[in-house]
Amino acid sequence: MxxxxxxxxxxxxxxxxxxxxxxxxxxxxxxxxxxxxxxxxxxHIDVTQRTFAIRNLPPAFNGFRFVQISDIHLEEFTEEFFLTQVVKRVNALAPDLVLITGDYVTNGIQSTRVSLAAAGRCGALLNALDCPQRFGILGNHDAVLDPFVVRDHLQNNGIPLLVNQFTRIERGGQHLWLGGLDDILSGHPNLDLVMPPSPDAPVIVMAHEPDYVDAIVKHPRGKLVDLVLSGHTHGGQIRLPGLRPFKAALPTMGEIYTEGHYNFGPMQLYVNRGLGTVGLPFRLNCPPEITVATLRPA
The missing domain is CATH 1.20.5 (Single alpha-helices involved in coiled-coils or other helix-helix interfaces)
Known part of the structure; x- marks a missing residue:
């Protein structure tokens, strides 16, 4: 021994x-x-201020302010009290317009019935937004669950969803064009349908998945688009300081343009980090975001 x-x-x-x-x-x-x-x-909500210089911006829209929120994912992890808090924060900002770039609910561990019921509660909570106008689009989770049910819940609460459609945003006798694409992953997006045949004013397009911007750039009518607004990525949710998000944390069609502001000549892209989470209820160095955008002439 x-x-x-x-x-x-x-x-x-x-x-x-x-x-x-x-x-x-x-x-x-x-x-x-x-x-x-x-x-x-x-x-911990990050209210991010952004200024976008837009070519041929009508004078009436100089200083026009809109709020973008995205990826709420109500119920699986996002609590109703948190969305209520977000709505109060948005109302305090007094924007001219609110835009919601998809994923109101989650196609996850909960049953389809529970998730679609959450879409109704999400619409009811968003109905408390008191801005003059609000519009949204579908996200991939919404489109997989049931795009028609989600759309009805939102529209019945005063939030029209633009699905391969466009509308006119008016101010002081002048206007902009706002379009919304169908979900890229689960729908049938058509850029030709999100703006007039010959737009006579700047065009803003909501597209849930940001990497679709490369297809917009290559599209024959892509040069008519001034600003693309996206979500989808959650910014990666969990990040190390100073580094890009972990690739494994990024979704399909959200691996290239992960958050923030990008330029493509005269066209710009903004990717909002979203409010909710998927997979795990965690965020690290990647806070939920309310974007406050101000338009200025280029």
Whole structure:
């Protein structure tokens, strides 16, 4: 039998304690990060101010302000109290227009019946938005669950959804064109249908999945689009400081343009980080976002 000297015992004990302390410290740190990202960070709203310089902007729209929100994902992880808080924050900003770029609910672990019922509650909560106009589009989760039911719930609460459609936004006797594409992953998007044949004013297009912007750039009528608004990516949800999101955390058609402002010549893209979460109820270095956009002439 090997003999363990007193000196060996005195060296091994601190080693065991050091390893145990490290493991305990690591577990505590992981628990702390989980608590922070799951309870505080995912409810800490970032109100992001953006200015977009738009070519041929009608003078009446100089200083026009709209709010973009996206990816609510009510019920699976996003609580009703949080969406109520978001609506209050948006109302306090007093925008001229609110745009919602899809995914009101989640096609996830809950049953389809429960998720579609959540769409009704989402519409009812969004009905408290008191801005002059509000419009939305479908997201991939909405389109997979039941686009018609989700659309009805939103429209019955005063939020028309533009699905390969466009509308005129008027101000001071002048106008802009606002279009909304059908969901790219689960629908049939058609850029020809989201603007007039010959637009006589700037064109803003809502497209849930941001990577579709490459198809818009290549489209014969893509040069007529001034601004594309997207969501879908959640910004990656969990990020390390100063680094791009983990690729595994990014969805299909949201792997290239992950968040923020991009330029494609005269056309611009803005990707909102969204409000909710999928997969896990965590956000880290990637807070939920309310975008406040101001239009200025280019």
């Amino acid at each position: 090997p003999v363990v000297s007193p000196a060996s015992r005195s060296q091994s004990a601190p080693t065991r304690h050091t390893r145990r302390n490290f493991l305990l410290g690591s577990a505590a740190a992981a628990a702390g990060v989980a608590l922070y990202s799951g309870e505080f960070a995912r409810h």
